[in-house]
């Protein structure tokens with residue numbers, strides 16, 4: 001009668017030793033992260049810390065997915081996103 005989640009956690013813990021997953025995470029951790037001023041939307045509700053990048057080009061101000069509050073344009077220093085989906089248009 002073991003919970004399903006417990007089984008998953010156990011098998012996940014073994015994976016790094018058997019495969020190359022552990023090496024991947026170690027390598028990623030030491031890569032220097034470049035930051036740049038990034039456009040973001042932040043929730044204007046007191047006590048709500050929700051924010052999102054402005055990568056999606058909203059036509060109008062989005063609403064907070066958590067409290068449905070109004071979101072305002074802001075900027076933050078954020079790690080530069082590598083664009084893996086480069087397309088030649």
Ligand SMILES: [Zn+2]
Pocket residue numbers: 043044045048049050064065066067068069
């Ligand atoms: Zn909110």
